[in-house]
Amino acid sequence: MDIMPKRHTVHLIARHAEGTIWLARYMERIENLARILDVTNTFARDADDSRNWLSVPRINGDLVEFHKRHQVATQRSVGEFYLLDTTNETSVQSFIIAARENARTLRALISTEMWLQINVFYGHIRALDAASIVPEHFTAVCNMLKDGAQSHTGITEGTFYRDQAWHFYMIGRYLERADQTTRLLDTRFHSLVPREDASDNIDAGQWNALLRAAAGYHAYRREHPNGYHPQEVACFLLSNRAFPRSVGLNLGRVERHLTQLRTGYGLRGMSAALERLDQLIATMTYQNVTELASRDLSPFLDFVQREIGALHQDIVETFGG
Amino acid sequence: MPVGAASQSQSQSQLQPHGTLQGYDPNAFFCEMLRQGQPQHPTLTLLLSRLAALPISSLRQRAADAERDLLERGITFTVYSDATAIDRILPFDLIPRVITPTEWNQIETGVIQRVRALNMFLRDIYHERKILADKIVPEALVLQNAGYCQAMVGFNVPYNTYVHVCGTDIVRDETGEFRVLEDNARTPSGVAYVVENRHMSLRVMSDLMTGLRVRGVEEYGLRLHNAMAEIAPAAVSDPQVVVLSPGIFNSAYFEHVFLAREMGVPLVEGRDLTVEGGKVWMRTTAGLAAVHTIYRRIGDDFLDPDVFNKDSMLGVRGLIDCWRHGTVAIANAVGTGVADDKAIYAYMPRIIRYYLSEEPILKNVDTRICAEPEALAYTLDHLAELVTKPVAESGGYGILIGPHASKQQLEDFRALLKADPSNYISQPTLKLSVSPTLCDDGVRPRHIDLRPFAVTGKDTWVLPGGLTRVALKQGTLVVNSSQGGGTKDTWVLA
Numbered sequence: 033m034d035i036m037p038k039r040h041t042v043h044l045i046a047r048h049a050e051g052t053i054w055l056a057r058y059m060e061r062i063e064n065l066a067r068i069l070d071v072t073n074t075f076a077r078d079a080d081d082s083r084n085w086l087s088v089p090r091i092n093g094d095l096v097e098f099h100k101r102h103q104v105a106t107q108r109s110v111g112e113f114y115l116l117d118t119t120n121e122t123s124v125q126s127f128i129i130a131a132r133e134n135a136r137t138l139r140a141l142i143s144t145e146m147w148l149q150i151n152v153f154y155g156h157i158r159a160l161d162a163a164s165i166v167p168e169h170f171t172a173v174c175n176m177l178k179d180g181a182q183s184h185t186g187i188t189e190g191t192f193y194r195d196q197a198w199h200f201y202m203i204g205r206y207l208e209r210a211d212q213t214t215r216l217l218d219t220r221f222h223s224l225v226p227r228e229d230a231s232d233n234i235d236a237g238q239w240n241a242l243l244r245a246a247a248g249y250h251a252y253r254r255e256h257p258n259g260y261h262p263q264e265v266a267c268f269l270l271s272n273r274a275f276p277r278s279v280g281l282n283l284g285r286v287e288r289h290l291t292q293l294r295t296g297y298g299l300r301g302m303s304a305a306l307e308r309l310d311q312l313i314a315t316m317t318y319q320n321v322t323e324l325a326s327r328d329l330s331p332f333l334d335f336v337q338r339e340i341g342a343l344h345q346d347i348v349e350t351f352g353g
Numbered sequence: 354m355p356v357g358a359a360s361q362s363q364s365q366s367q368l369q370p371h372g373t374l375q376g377y378d379p380n381a382f383f384c385e386m387l388r389q390g391q392p393q394h395p396t397l398t399l400l401l402s403r404l405a406a407l408p409i410s411s412l413r414q415r416a417a418d419a420e421r422d423l424l425e426r427g428i429t430f431t432v433y434s435d436a437t438a439i440d441r442i443l444p445f446d447l448i449p450r451v452i453t454p455t456e457w458n459q460i461e462t463g464v465i466q467r468v469r470a471l472n473m474f475l476r477d478i479y480h481e482r483k484i485l486a487d488k489i490v491p492e493a494l495v496l497q498n499a500g501y502c503q504a505m506v507g508f509n510v511p512y513n514t515y516v517h518v519c520g521t522d523i524v525r526d527e528t529g530e531f532r533v534l535e536d537n538a539r540t541p542s543g544v545a546y547v548v549e550n551r552h553m554s555l556r557v558m559s560d561l562m563t564g565l566r567v568r569g570v571e572e573y574g575l576r577l578h579n580a581m582a583e584i585a586p587a588a589v590s591d592p593q594v595v596v597l598s599p600g601i602f603n604s605a606y607f608e609h610v611f612l613a614r615e616m617g618v619p620l621v622e623g624r625d626l627t628v629e630g631g632k633v634w635m636r637t638t639a640g641l642a643a644v645h646t647i648y649r650r651i652g653d654d655f656l657d658p659d660v661f662n663k664d665s666m667l668g669v670r671g672l673i674d675c676w677r678h679g680t681v682a683i684a685n686a687v688g689t690g691v692a693d694d695k696a697i698y699a700y701m702p703r704i705i706r707y708y709l710s711e712e713p714i715l716k717n718v719d720t721r722i723c724a725e726p727e728a729l730a731y732t733l734d735h736l737a738e739l740v741t742k743p744v745a746e747s748g749g750y751g752i753l754i755g756p757h758a759s760k761q762q763l764e765d766f767r768a769l770l771k772a773d774p775s776n777y778i779s780q781p782t783l784k785l786s787v788s789p790t791l792c793d794d795g796v797r798p799r800h801i802d803l804r805p806f807a808v809t810g811k812d813t814w815v816l817p818g819g820l821t822r823v824a825l826k827q828g829t830l831v832v833n834s835s836q837g838g839g840t841k842d843t844w845v846l847a
Contacts, residue, residue, distance in 0.1 A: 040591045043637040045625050136427075136601045140613040140620040144426075151427045196638060299638055351638040 044196040048141055050352030051134045052197050053344070055142075056204030058131035059150075062124050062157075063181035064212040065092075065114060070174035071245040073107060075237065085110045091219045092122050111165040115173060124177060128157040143191035146184070153180040196297050199289040203347060206289070210282035211340045216246055217269050218333040221262065221325075236260060243268075246277050266325040271316045279336065280316035283309060286343070305346035312339050368398060372405030373412065374789060379798040383529045383786040385450050391529060394453050396565055396846055403561050404448065404789070404796075412447065412791050415557040419445050422556065428549055431604045443546060444839030446790045447558050450801060450821040457568075457817065457845045460523065460531060463715030464805050465813045466705060468519050471538055471692045472809070473708040475515040479505045479688065489707050490700045494724075498697070500690025502653065504660055508677060510686050511584040512811050517648075517684035518577070519807045520544075520820075523715065525786035532718045532783075534802065536701070538693035539685060540650050543820040543840075544573060544806045545611035550820075550842040558842075566847035568817035573806070574615025577648070580810030581616070584682040585645040592645035594618045595635060597626070599651050599667045609650050616648075623651070628671030633681045646682040647672075653687050695744035695778050696722060718783060724775035732779040733770065736763055739779040740830075741770065754830060756782050785830055788841065790823055800824045801841065818843035 072088055085105035089098035094113075097120060102109035118125045132154045139147055156176060164173055185205075192198050220242040239260040243249040252268050272278040287309050293299045294306075315321075315332075324332045368387045370377040379387060386401060388394070420442065423429070429440040452460070477484050478495050485492040495501060520541025522534040551570050554562065578594060585592030598609035600622050613620035625635050626644065634641035649656065655665040657672040675681045691697065697704075699720040705713045721728035723741075732739060736755050743751040753766045770777050787798035805819030821841040824830055831838065 041642075043593070043619060043635065043639065043642045045619050045621055046636045046638055047622075047625055048619075049638045133601065136606070139427075139610040140596075148426055152425050155425075200638075293638075297639065 042195060044200075046352055048138055048197065049200045050348050051138050052141070052201040053204035053207075053348065053352075055131055055134040055138060056201045057208040058127045058134065059181050059184050060205055060208035060212070061122075062127045062131070062177055063185075064208075065122075065124060065127070066174045066177035066181065067247065068216070068245050069111070069114060070171060070178070071241050072110075073170050073174070075241040075244055082106065087219055088114065091215050093215075094120075094122055097122075107167060107170060108165070111170065112162075115160055115165050116162070124157055125160075128154050138197070141197050143187070143193070145187050145191045149180075149183055149187050153184065156180065196293065196299075199293050199297075200351070202289045203286050206282040206285040207340055207344055209277050210279045210286070211337060213246055213269055213277050213279050213282070214333050214336050214340070216242065217266065218330060218337075220245075221266065221329055221333075239265060248275050248277060251275055263322045263325040266329060267318050267321045270321045271318050280313065283313050283316065287313065290347070299351065301350045302347070305343055305350065308339060308343055308346065312336065312343075368393060368401055370401075370405070370789075372402075373407055373409050374401070374405045374796050377789055377796055377798065379787045381527060382784055382798060382800070383525055383527050384798060385525070385786055385788045385801065388529070394846075397451060397453075400449075400451065400561065400565070407561075409795060412796075415447055416445075416791055419447055419553050419557050422553065428546075428607055430607065431602065444825060445550060445553055446799075446823055446825070446839050446841045447554070448789050448791060448796070449554060449558070449561070449842040449844045450788050450803075452803075452818065452843065452845045454846055456531070459714060460803075460805060461815045461817075463531070463533075463713070464519070464521050464807050464815050466709065466711065466714050467521060467533065467536065467701070468516060468807045468809055468813050470701070470705040470708050471516050471519065471536060471689075472514055474704050475686070475689060475692050476513045477708075478691065480507060484704065484707055487707070489703050490697070494696055494700075495691060498691045498694055500688065500692075500694050502688030502691075504673060504677075505686070505688035511587075511682065512809075514584065514809050514811075515686040515689050516692065517580055517584065517686075517809050518544075519809070520804045521715075521807065523803045523805065523819075524718070524783055525803075527784035527786075529786070530716065532716045533701070534718060534783075535695065535698055536693040537804070538689040540652065541804070541806065542605045542608050542650075543804055543822075544816065545608035546840050547806070547816065547818060547820050547843065548573060548611070548615075550840055554842040562844075565844070568845040568847050570816060570818060573808075573816050574612070574617070576808050576814050576816075577612070578616040578618070580808050580814075581646040581648055581682070581684060583810030584684060586679055586682065589645050593635075593643055594646045594648065595621045595626075595644050597621055597623065597647050597649040597651055597669075599623075599655070603650075605650065612648065612650075623665075623667045623669050626669045626672070628669060628675055631675060631678055631680055633669065633672060633675050644681060646684065648684050653690065656683075656687065695742060696724070696775075699778060718780045721779045723770065723777040723779060728779070729770075729774045732777070733767065735779075736767060736770075738782060740782055741766065741777055741779040743776050744778055752831070754782065757828075783830070785824075788821070788823065790825070790841075792825070792827070797827070799827070800830050803843065817845040 068088055068091060072084055082105050085107060088110050089095050098113055101113060113120055114123050116125065117123045120126060132150055135142060135147055135150045160173065192201065240249060243252050246269060248268060255268065256264050268275060270279045273281055275281060290302055290306055294302060383389065386397060388397065423442040423445060429442050432439050432441050474484065484490050485495060516538040518541060520537035520543065522537065523531050524534050525531050548570050581594040582592050594616060595618055596609055596613040598606060598620055609620055619635065621635055627634050627636065629641065633644045635644050651667050654662045656668040657670060658665045658668060659670050660673040676683050699722050702713045702717050705711060721732055723729045723732050732741060739755045741753045785800040785802065788801045789796045790799035801821050801823045803819050803821050806816045808814050821843045822838045823841055825839045
C-alpha cells in the first residue's frame with residue numbers, strides 16, 4: 033500500500049495500455065521462437081529432418097505461409113522464414129519491428145534503460161543476414177535472441193515503474209506465455225502420444241525437446257525422475273504452479289494483475305474478463321488435465337487458445353485504445 | 354589577412370591555441386573560445402589548456418562513443434525523402450560553447466524583453482491594433498499575413514501570454530556583438546538536445562568540466578510544467594497537462610517524448626483526446642479524464658478540423674471552441690506565426706521601443722524588406738553580397754547566400770525575387786562567430802548560432818544556455834539540422 037497519501041491521479045492513456053500489452057507479447061514471442069528454433073536445431077534431430085523442422089511452422093500455425101515461400105522445411109528455409117523474412121509477420125524481424133514501434137509509442141512511459149536495450153536489440157536483429165544463420169552460427173543467433181529478450185525481461189523487472197502500465201505489461205507477458213505453452217504442447221503432444229497406451233515406446237528425445245523448448249526439462253526431471261508419461265507432461269505444462277511457463281501459473285498471474293487494476297486503480301468493466309479467466313483457471317487442475325490427456329488433449333488445447341485470445345480481446349476492448 | 358596573427362602582435366596576453374589546438378585559426382571571425390580583443394576569462398583560459406592537452410585520438414574516441422550512444426538511445430530525428438524515412442542523429446560536437454555571466458545577462462534580459470514585446474504585439478494586433486493605427490508596422494503586413502488568425506481577434510489569453518515557449522535565434526558578428534536572427538514563436542524545437550547534450554558532455558567530457566561552475570539545465574521540465582499549470586483554467590486546483598504530438602512518425606517525436614517525460618505528463622495524440630460537453634477529455638483506461646492545458650507540438654492548421662484544415666487527422670474536433678470558452682488552455686496560442694514572420698522581424702526593434710519605451714537589449718541583424726521599393730532595388734543591386742530569404746519558410750530552405758552562389762544561382766534567384774518581392778527580405782552576409790570544432794582534419798573553427806528557450810506563463814524564465822548549432826561543413830553558415838548542422842553543449846558560467 034502507498035506510504036504517501038495520493039496527491040493526484042496518474043492517468044494511463046487507453047491506447048498506451050494496449051501498447052504495453054503488445055510490447056510484452058512481442059518480446060515474449062521473440063524468446064519463445066528462439067527457444068523453439070534452438071531446441072529443434074539441437075535436440076530434435078532424428079532421421080526425418082524435414083518433419084522436425086516443419087514442426088516449427090506447425091506450432092506457430094504458419095504452415096500455409098511457410099509453404100507459400102518454401103517447398104521443404106530445412107534449417108535453412110525455416111531459419112530464413114523465422115529469422116530473416118520481414119514479410120513473414122511471425123518472424124523475429126517482424127516481432128522486433130513491432131516491439132520497437134510500440135516501445136517508441138510508449139517511450140514516455142517505459143524506462144530509459146528499457147528503450148535503450150530494445151533499440152540496441154533491434155539493431156542486432158535487423159543486422160541478421162543469410163551468413164548469420166549458417167549451421168555453425170545457428171545456436172549463437174538463437175542465444176543472442178534469448179539473451180536480448182531475457183535482458184529486456186530483467187531490465188523491465190528492475191526499472192519499470194509499477195503503476196497501471198506495468199500491470200498491463202505483465203498481463204501481456206503472461207497471456208503470451210500461456211498461449212505459447214499451449215501451442216507447444218498441442219503440436220508435440222499430438223505427434224507424441226501413441227494411439228494405444230504404449231508409453232514405454234515413447235521417444236525420450238522428443239519429450240526432451242518438448243520440455244526444453246518450454247525451459248522445463250530440468251524441473252520436470254526433478255519432479256518426475258522415473259521417466260515420461262504423457263499425462264504427467266501435460267499436467268506439468270498446464271497445471272504446475274511452480275513452473276514459470278505453465279498455463280495455470282500464467283493465467284493465475286493474469287488474474288492477479290487484473291484484480292490489482294480493479295482494486296488499486298478503480299478500473300471497471302472487467303467482470304466478463306475475470307469470469308472467463310476464472311472458468312479457464314478452474315479447468316487447469318491435475319485431475320482434469322490427467323483425465324483429458326488420457327484421451328485427446330487437442331480439443332481442450334484449442335479451447336484454451338481461443339479463450340486466451342478472447343481474454344486479450346476482452347481486456348483491449350475494455351481498456352485499450 | 355589572418356586576424357589571429359595580427360592579434361598575436363597586438364597583445365601577448367591574448368589566448369593562444371596550442372597542443373591539440375595548434376594551428377587553429379579563426380581568421381577574421383570572432384572565436385567563442387579565444388575571444389580576440391576581449392579581456393581574458395580565467396575559466397576559458399583553463400578550458401583552453403585542458404582542451405589543448407587532450408590528444409586528438411582521445412577526442413576522436415570520445416566523439417565515436419558519443420555518436421554510438423546517441424544512436425543506441427534513439428536520440429534521432431527522421432529525415433523524409435521520397436518514400437523513405439531514415440533515423441539520423443543530430444551530430445554532436447564535443448567541444449562546448451561557453452557563455453560568460455556577463456554575456457548571459459545580456460542574452461537573458463534581451464530575450465525576456467523580446468518575449469514581452471512579442472506578447473504585447475500579439476495582444477495588440479488581436480485587439481485594439483494601436484501599433485497599426487500609429488503606423489509603426491504596416492497594417493497590410495499584419496492583417497494580410499498568412500500567420501494572422503481571424504479566430505483570435507478579440508480573444509483573451511491568460512496573462513496576455515501568447516508565446517509560452519519562445520526560441521530566439523541569436524548569432525554573434527565579427528565584433529562579438531550578439532544579434533537576433535529570428536524569433537521562433539510557434540512551436541520551436543531543440544530544447545531536448547540542450548539537456549541531452551549536457552548529459553552527453555557529462556558522459557564523455559567530464560574531465561573537461563571538473564571544478565568549473567556551469568549552470569544546470571535540469572529545470573526545464575519543471576519550469577515548463579509550472580507555466581502550463583499557471584495558464585490552466587482558473588478554477589482547477591491540480592490541472593492536467595498533456596503534450597500533444599502528431600505521433601511517432603514526426604521528425605521531432607524524440608523531443609515530444611522528452612517534454613512529456615520531463616514534465617511527468619501523458620504524451621497524447623489527437624485520437625486520444627475528445628471534446629464532450631464543452632470540455633476536452635483524454636481517453637484513459639478509467640474512461641474519460643479532464644485535460645486542462647495542452648502543450649501542443651502540432652501546427653495551428655492541424656489543431657482543429659472544425660476551424661482550420663478540415664482534413665487534419667492530427668487534431669481534435671471542437672478544441673478551439675473549448676479554448677475560446679476557457680475550459681482548456683493551449684500553448685503556444687494559435688496565431689503567433691504572425692509575430693515570428695521574417696517580415697515582422699524587421700520591425701522588431703521598433704515594436705520593442707513602441708511598447709516598452711526601451712532600446713532593444715539585443716540588436717537585430719540589419720534587414721531590408723523587399724516589399725519596399727528602395728529595399729528591393731538595393732537588394733537586386735547587391736544580391737551577390739547579401740543573404741536573401743523568403744519570409745514564409747523555415748528550416749533554412751529557399752535561402753540565397755550571395756557570396757556563395759554561382760552566377761546561375763544568382764540569376765535564377767533574381768527572377769524569383771522580382772516575381773514576388775514581398776516574399777523576401779535581405780540582410781548583409783553575417784560573419785558568424787566560430788567555435789573550435791572537431792573536424793576530419795583536426796580542431797577547426799566552425800560557425801555557430803544560439804537558440805535560448807524562454808518559458809512564459811505569468812512571468813518569463815530563460816533556460817541558461819540554449820541550443821548551440823554548428824555548421825559542420827567548412828565555410829558554410831547554415832546550421833539547420835535538416836541541412837547538415839550539428840550541435841554543441843552550451844555552458845553558461847555561473
